[in-house]
Amino acid sequence: MESIERKVELQKKLVSYRRELHEHPELSMQEYETTKRIRKWLEEAGIPVLDFSLEVGVVAEIAGGQPGPTIALRADIDALPIKEETGLPFASKNEGIMHACGHDFHTASIIGAAILLQERRNELKGKVRIIFQPAEEISQGAVLIGKAGVLAGVEAIFGMHNKPDLPVGTIGVREGALMASVDRFEIEITGVGGHAGIPNNTIDPIVVTGQMISALQTIVSRNLSSFHNAVISITQVHAGNTWNVIPEKAELEGTVRTFQNEARQVIPDLMKRTVEGVASTYGAKAEFHWYPYMPVVDNSPRFTKIAAETAHKLGYEVVEASQSQAGEDFAFYQTKLPGFFVWMGVDGPKEWHHPAFYLNEEALLVAANYFANLSINVLNQWN
Numbered sequence: 173m174e175s176i177e178r179k180v181e182l183q184k185k186l187v188s189y190r191r192e193l194h195e196h197p198e199l200s201m202q203e204y205e206t207t208k209r210i211r212k213w214l215e216e217a218g219i220p221v222l223d224f225s226l227e228v229g230v231v232a233e234i235a236g237g238q239p240g241p242t243i244a245l246r247a248d249i250d251a252l253p254i255k256e257e258t259g260l261p262f263a264s265k266n267e268g269i270m271h272a273c274g275h276d277f278h279t280a281s282i283i284g285a286a287i288l289l290q291e292r293r294n295e296l297k298g299k300v301r302i303i304f305q306p307a308e309e310i311s312q313g314a315v316l317i318g319k320a321g322v323l324a325g326v327e328a329i330f331g332m333h334n335k336p337d338l339p340v341g342t343i344g345v346r347e348g349a350l351m352a353s354v355d356r357f358e359i360e361i362t363g364v365g366g367h368a369g370i371p372n373n374t375i376d377p378i379v380v381t382g383q384m385i386s387a388l389q390t391i392v393s394r395n396l397s398s399f400h401n402a403v404i405s406i407t408q409v410h411a412g413n414t415w416n417v418i419p420e421k422a423e424l425e426g427t428v429r430t431f432q433n434e435a436r437q438v439i440p441d442l443m444k445r446t447v448e449g450v451a452s453t454y455g456a457k458a459e460f461h462w463y464p465y466m467p468v469v470d471n472s473p474r475f476t477k478i479a480a481e482t483a484h485k486l487g488y489e490v491v492e493a494s495q496s497q498a499g500e501d502f503a504f505y506q507t508k509l510p511g512f513f514v515w516m517g518v519d520g521p522k523e524w525h526h527p528a529f530y531l532n533e534e535a536l537l538v539a540a541n542y543f544a545n546l547s548i549n550v551l552n553q554w555n
Contacts, residue, residue, distance in 0.1 A: 179537060182284060186536040189213060190280035191262040197251030197269045197276070200307035203228040206249050210279065210304050217287045219302075224320045228306040229313070231322050234289045236296025240551050244301040244323070245543055246331040246502065247282035248275045248308035257527035272529040274334040277518065277536065279304060281332075284540025289547060298551040301326055311354070311466050314504035328475070329511040330546060331502045332539065336520030340535045343483045343542065344493030344515030347476040349431035351469035351513070352401075354499035357440075358425050358461040359384070359447055363454070365420035375455045377422035378411050384424070384450045384458075385409075391442045402430035402439065403497065429497045431468055467503040472510035478553060479512050482546045488538065498524070516542075 189209075198206050210230045214221055222231045229249065233242075256263045256270040264270045271277075286302045303322060307313035317323065335344060361384070363375035385406050392402050404426065411422035428443075430436050440462040451458035483490045493515045502513050516539050518531035 182287065182540070183537045186280045186284045186540060187533050189283060190276050190533060190536060193276035193279055194260075194271050195262050195265050197264050197266055197271045199253060199269060200250040200310040200312065201228060203249050203306045206279075207304075210249070210283065213283055214286065217290055219286050219290050222301075224322055226316070226320055229317065230304040232286060232302040234286065234293050234296065234300045234302070236298050236551065237294035238297045240296070240298025241327045241554050242299040242301055242325050243547060243550055244303055244326045244329040245282055245285060245547065246303040246305055246329055246505065247278040248305050248313065249279050250275055250307055250309050250313070252309055252525060254525065254527050258530050260530070270527065270529075272526060273309065273524045274518065274529070274531055275308065277334050277531055277539075278332065281516075281536050281539035282543060284536060285543035285547070288540060288544035292544065292548065295548050296551055298554065300547045300551075308501050311499065311501045314501040318504065318508060323505070323508055326509060328472075328550065329505045329509060330475075330513070330543065330550075331511070332514045332516045332543070333500065334518040334520070334531055334535070335515035336518055336523055336529075336531065338491070338515055338517030338519070339489075340517050340519045340532045341538055342489045342491055342517035344491050344517070345476065345480045345483070346493035346495070347471050347473050349468050349470050350493055350495060351500045351503065352429040352431055352495070352497045353433075353436050353468045353503070354466040355428045355436070356425070356463040356465055357428065357443065358463075359423065360459040360461075361422040361424075361451060361456055362458070363420060363422075363456040366418050368416045368418050371418060374418045376418050377420065377456060378418070380451055380454045380456045380458075381409060381411065381422045381424060383454070384447060387446050387450050388443060391439065391446060395442050396435055396438075400430065400432050400435040401495075402428065402435050404428050404439070404443070429499075431495060433468060436468070466499045466501060467507055469500050469503045469513050470506050471512045472506075474510055475512040475550065478549055479514060479546065482549050483542060486541060486545060488542065
C-alpha cells in the first residue's frame with residue numbers, strides 16, 4: 173500500500189464489512205444476503221465477478237497484466253447456530269445464529285486482499301480467482317464449489333483460519349498435515365433383553381458396550397504405529413428405557429481424527445474387527461457403520477518457503493503452526509490440487525465456536541496484505 177492514509181482507509185472499510193457481516197450471520201447453505209453483500213462490495217471495487225451456478229457463494233477473478241497460471245484464494249462465509257454472548261454493539265441480529273468461528277473475518281480480509289490485488293493487477297503474472305465459499309461448517313461447501321466447476325484451470329489454492337491464541341501480526345506456517353481428518357462411526361449392538369434380576373437369561377448389550385468402548389481404545393495404543401496420531405472418541409451411548417429391564421439393543425456413535433492418511437485407511441477395518449470380536453465373545457451381534465467425512469488439511473511443501481518469506485518481508489512474525497484436531501473442508505481442495513493453509517493471529521479471548529468468541533480487528537489488514545502479497549509472490553516465482 174502506498175501510504176498510511178490508504179492503510180487507514182482500507183482498514184476502516186474492512187472493519188465496516190466485517191461488522192456488517194457479523195450483525196447478519198447466516199447458516200450453511202442459507203447465505204443469501206451474505207452473498208449479495210459480498211457481490212456488491214466486489215463490484216463497488218471494480219472486481220469482476222464470475223458467473224457460476226451457485227445459489228450461495230461468490231467467485232471473482234483478477235487478471236494480471238502478464239500471462240501466467242491461475243491460483244485461488246478461498247474464504248468461508250457461513251455462521252453457526254449459536255446464541256451470541258459478546259455484548260458487542262454490532263452483535264448478531266439473527267437470533268440463535270453467530271459468526272462464532274470468525275468467517276466474517278475471513279470474508280472481509282479476503283475482500284481486502286482482492287481490493288489490493290485489483291489495485292496492483294499490473295504486477296500479476298497470471299490470474300487470482302477469489303472464492304467465497306458457503307457451508308464450511310457442514311463440510312459441503314468445498315465439494316459444492318468443485319462440482320460447480322470453479323476449480324477449472326486453477327493450479328494452486330491458498331487459505332487461512334484465524335487463530336485466537338496467536339497475536340495479531342503472527343502467522344502460523346506448517347508443511348504437511350495441519351488439521352485432522354474427520355470421520356464418523358455408528359455401532360449397533362443386538363443382544364437378548366430380559367429381566368434385570370435374571371441376567372443369566374439375557375445377552376446384555378450394555379455389558380458388551382462397556383467392553384467394546386475399552387477395547388476400541390487399544391486400537392490407537394496397540395494397533396497403530398507410534399508415529400501416527402489418532403483419537404477414537406465415543407460421543408453417544410444409548411440403551412434401555414427403564415430401571416428393571418435389560419434392553420435388547422445398544423447404540424454407540426463417535427468420531428475418529430488423525431493426521432495420517434495411512435492411519436485413516438486402516439482404522440475402520442481395525443474398529444470393525446474389534447467390534448465384531450467383542451460382540452461375538454458375549455454371544456451378541458454388532459453392526460459397524462463408517463462414514464468418511466473430511467480428509468486431512470495437508471499443506472504442499474512446494475509453498476512452505478514462500479508462505480513464510482512473504483510474512484517475513486512484510487514484517488510479520490512467523491511461527492510453526494500447531495496442529496489442530498479440528499477439521500476444515502479446505503482439505504477437499506487439496507485432494508484436487510496443491511494448496512497451503514495458514515493460521516492468522518487474531519489475539520482473541522475465546523476459542524472457536526464459543527458464544528463470546530471475538531477477535532482483534534487489526535488483523536483484518538494484516539491478512540489482506542499478506543494474501544495479496546502471497547498471490548503476487550507465488551505467481552512471480554511460478555515454474
